[in-house]
Amino acid sequence: MRALLSTASGGPETLQLTELPDPTPAAGQVLVAVKACAINYPDVLIIEDKYQFKPQRPFAPGGEIAGVIEALGEGVTNWQVGDRVMGVIGHGGLASKIVVDPQRLFHLPDERSFAEGAALILTYGTTIHALLDRGHLQTGQSLLVLGAAGGVGLAAIELGKAYGARVVAAVSSEEKAAAARAAGADGTLIYGRAPFDKEQSKALAEQFKALGGRGGFDVIYDPVGGDYAEPALRAIGWEGRYLVVGFPAGIPKLPLNLTLLKSCDVCGVFWGAFAARDPNANTAHVEQLFSLWREGKIAPRVTDTFPFERGGDAIAKMAARQAIGKLVVFVD
Known part of the structure; x- marks a missing residue:
């Protein structure tokens, strides 16, 4: 698998495109093949060590993804291989595959693209x-x-x-x-x-x-x-x-x-922190969002897309406060 890794504190120019072994889901986890990753302002901060959370390096930025479940860990029963998913994962989304807690995921409606799915929830x-x-x-x-x-x-x-x-x-x-x-x-x-x-x-x-x-x-x-x-x-x-x-x-x-x-x-x-402390209330909010999405009252506006190799450019555009709407990196 490929990943765009932060190996040292700094701007997008410090990110390195790297080949890594495919991860394996542990019990209670799922493996997601990432198709699209939205870029948000926390991605600017996290690689500069200015965010609330500081992951251990090397890590991939990218906290909001959409993709397809590729493998299930032991004990996972509510998901199937091949399910289209979207979710907020904190970091790690600028990688072609990622192991995820399934509680962080939601079903991506069939009529929605991976870019739209990656751009909604956060x-x-x-x-x-x-x-x-x-x-x-x-x-x-x-x-x-x-x-x-x-x-x-x-x-x-x-x-x-x-x-x-x-x-x-x-x-x-x-x-x-x-x-x-x-x-x-x-x-x-x-x-x-x-x-x-x-x-x-x-x-x-x-x-x-x-x-x-x-x-x-x-x-x-x-x-x-x-x-x-x-x-x-x-x-x-x-x-x-x-x-x-x-x-x-x-x-x-x-x-x-x-x-x-x-x-x-x-x-x-x-x-x-709200979503972690009260996941039921957060899930209820997301259900409201899906309803509003179906009714056409909300719709994420993806105004620019980037190939995986230019994921750092998406973060740079966000850092320069030039983005209108959502920026999405196509990982696959």
């Missing part, structure tokens, strides 16, 4: 948990989405609309604004490139406030962080919920007096 799973469990989003409420043209951003637009919210998308270019509008955003805002000085931060806050209206935003979905966070928080409504999802622009520092003045909540969103 972004939409994160977002449905964020909006429903942490944000308590209700029909008729307002939702501001930062970084709205990325994978989780577009998922937030679609899910926000599916649950009856008014959605405003904040992005960094007109091309990204067009993608947000195509996903269903009711309004868009194009912000400048951080860092911001005090006056620029104040001006951005006023732009957010204008779009939030007199009552402000009920929920703010922030997968960006950095200098965008405080201006967005200033546009939150009374008892609003600010959802902390990620930090590609840096880890912000927020003036806590704003939370008092708005009686609002700043809520962390750690979907991976």
Whole structure:
């Protein structure tokens, strides 16, 4: 089998395409022949040793896959060789074969491609948990989405609309604004490139406030962080919920007096830990996502694909914050 391995801390240029022996599933495991692997921002961080989890090297990045079950370990009864599957595995997806705990897998519908399957669960799973469990989003409420043209951003637009919210998308270019509008955003805002000085931060806050209206935003979905966070928080409504999802622009520092003045909540969103701690609730969320997928209310937007040999280029594009929607590497 082939694998794109991280052998030393660093950027995508440090990854090495390597031949390895085929793995064998132990009891309770399955062997998956990987067909497609989606690239997400954690893949940028994990090879730089900046992610919450630091696997022992060498390891392959790639936390979201779709493929076909090739072999079953002893005691596995709910799956069959040949089953088409999709799932989130943490890391290891940039390899032609991988041993997986079957609890991490879901059946890939026959009518869906491997690229679509690889691109669904992490972004939409994160977002449905964020909006429903942490944000308590209700029909008729307002939702501001930062970084709205990325994978989780577009998922937030679609899910926000599916649950009856008014959605405003904040992005960094007109091309990204067009993608947000195509996903269903009711309004868009194009912000400048951080860092911001005090006056620029104040001006951005006023732009957010204008779009939030007199009552402000009920929920703010922030997968960006950095200098965008405080201006967005200033546009939150009374008892609003600010959802902390990620930090590609840096880890912000927020003036806590704003939370008092708005009686609002700043809520962390750690979907991976939620899924591990409450797998039944996560499975229920995924079933909702499959239902919305069938109804055409959500659909992962795969905007660029890469051959296996260029998997590092996909990670580099993600690191440069150039991605719109989802990037997928075809492993096989």
